[in-house]
Amino acid sequence: MSCSVPAIEVRGVTKRFGKVTALDGVSFAVQPGELFFLLGPSGCGKTTLLRILAGLETPDAGTILFNGKDIATLPPHERGAPMVFQNYALWPHLNVRDNVAFGLVERKVARGEIAQRVADVLRRVGLEGLAERMPNQLSGGQQQRVVLARALVLNPAIVLLDEPLSNLDAKLRVEMREEIESLHQATGLTFVYVTHDQADALSLADRMVVMAAGRISALGTPLDLYYRPPNRFCADFLGEANLIEVTAGNGMPAGTGGGVTLRTPLGLWQGTVVAENGPPLTEGQGVLCLIRPENLQPVRDHREGLNVFEAEVRGLRMNGPTVTVTLSAAGLTLRATVLTQDSLELRKGSRMTWGVQAKNTILIAAT
């Protein structure tokens, strides 16, 4: 499918609550059929943005386009973008069937068709046989499925999800995550998914926005943002990050990609500037260098293109398939993630050589 008209386009949306600026000139576009994530810590404005998409809040400035049409002035009930509420918002006075049928009744769908579509969607989310139950007779996972069914039964173009997994226990979360993914693939609808949980976003998102303090901090695919974050916030927020303050060395090709010499507390290193995101470098300039823990490994035979240093193992934490190693070198504390099978010789207090490849030594702006 070509990306001619975005399913959702947000242009310069700003929202204030009293003196607090919840959203500050936010713009992005969501392509049709995307599973798009709004990720950020609590209070970053992501839920406000979702509520603005649903029409439950009115932006102070900016416009929203659904499929190319400006819908900023449409009241919530005319938007056709059903939402999965964080606390489910299942009506306690209606049973499962009536909860799911609610939107169809509002759309004046014929009674026979309603029955058919409700039965279909309940089967699809694995709730057949529970149609007569009241919401308080359902488990958390079942309530979650009813909320999904209530949105999907409308065959909407867009589905909004507000922290849908936050009320579930760990095992159920993984199950529902897969379920949402398969529902998304089966329906091909545009999903906008708000969460503070990077695991949800990294594992599910086609593309995502990382938000901080009412602004967009980064936009891209999970892989992009994980390995080539444009700024410190994004690097820190997604996964674990070793961030080292370094200085750009001599003979730099200013502001271009490729290998760069760095003066670090751990010696002279080679780093990589990611072309579109990287800071323009001048000699002597301070930058940040990002090393993901899984890229930091013990070195047995020194090879070209490897930045190496001596470090003392301060602690070992077993995670199951991997072990997190805390390292100390030149006054810095670093974290490395090593496969458990490769960690057997590591001992607390032992000194050895560690290394990271130059292509995995990512430079980002210091601020």
Add this chain to the structure above:
Amino acid sequence: MKFRYGTWLLVGLIVVALGAFLLWPMAHVFTRACWDQAGFTTLYLRGLFTNPVQVEAVLTSFLIAACVTVSCVGVALPLAWVFARRSFPGKAVWSGLLLLPMILPPFVSAVGMKMIFARAGALSTLCMNLGLADGPVDWLGAFPLLGVVLLETLHLFPILYLNLVAALANIDPSLEEAALNLGASPGRVFRRVTLPLARPGLFAGMVLVFIWSFTELGTPLVFGIRNVLPVMIYNSVAEIGTNPGGYAQVAFVLVVSVVGFWISKQLLSRSRSVATLGRLSSGRREVPLTRGGTVLAYVLIGGVLLLALLPHLSVLLLSIGRRWFLTVLPDGYTLEFFGRALNSDLTRTALLNSLALSLCATVLDVLLGFGIAWLCVRRRVAGSDWLDALAMLPLAVPGLVIAFGYIGCFSGTFPNTLLDPRFNPMILLAVSYAIRRLPYMVRAAHAGLEQVSSTYEEAAANLGASPFRVVWRVTLPLIGANLLAGGILCFSFSMLEVSDSLILAQTEQFYPITKAIYVLIDGLENGLNVASALGVWAMALLGAGILLAASLMGKRMGQMFRAG
């Protein structure tokens, strides 16, 4: 859990007090209604449904109560919606003012109402002056029941309003947002989600209003309507020893009230299980009204208030008006009646009686109410649910029933002692005031105790305070504001208690304010004006009391008047 003797002593005292002054009179009423010298009989109860006079009284009482309930919904529902869902300038003040109509017993406003709508009253005169009518029009004479319904509606709608605001506020905002989000227009959301979820609270409030208006004595009495149950009961007090018919009527009223109260409790407990589903999502932001909307809201609230306070205003005018007959407003003004209201023997005795009685009742209530709430919330003694239900029972027992029961059982059992209301009703008056307002006190204390974490008390005990010292040094200071608010309410309502006062106080030296007002209304020599002046004194006292209690209780004020 281990209980000390003190706890059981307290439980014992409370049970004995409630047993003697609440359960025994009720049981006595039922026994006398069903047993005579010959043994068990349903003759007197059957009379309610076979004797044409009694049938008419029962039907009229039901009709009045039903009309009052319906019209209260009409008034309270829009008000409650505006206050629960919208914000506009001056909202806090308005919502306080809406409680004002409760402050005067409707039978006093009935006096004012008569001045406005009677044949020689203000409206009639105004119509003649404007040339709309040829002669005096008797607005109330044509439909006397209409006056009763109107007055009781304007008096009771705040109770329904408070219940409704609470019910609307309890609805999780996301339930309404979800409906909007799935395509329901705001009107449809109200019909399909808001109203069904608020319905238990609405019905519970309606039941309360129904019970209150079904058992209201003063208003029909002043309007001279004799064929309603409360007035018939009032008139049968004189022949209480000889005619069990009165007992049967009281028993019937009691059954209706208790059943109604039980239904409303059931409804509310169901709504509570509904409200606790899932966790409440983020707080509701009230939508500010547009300029036009604000004007509409002001017109609505102002109109209701004006109508509700019109009789009060008229009472005020009566209290300062020299002569008010066939004129729109009084001919001249004087402060004379305020002085007379304080100086004549009848009124001064009544004021002092009421003050003393209300004070005693309040002290009793604070002790009993705190004791009960503490036993239920903190000690959780076995059967605390029953204790709580027993303490709430007076909400369902009309004053009429209690007063009638007191005369029946105490006059016979302790003749010519201080417990014989015909000999000296003071003790029983104070006790009946206390019993009737006990639920409000228990609620206020209950709310306070639930707000204050029990860890404060545990810490005090841990540091060596005995249970009594814990209560004295930690609990009481922490919930003092709640107890004060509850106490003020008890005091204010006791000052203007109607049915107990009218029935129990038989001789002039024991008259409380309300009985004095009732007697003065028909009195000679500007009796009406003096009665009004007395009413204004009481109104000022009560109004100040309610506003003070409301400011102490804040948003929890509404809980005091809820059904369960």
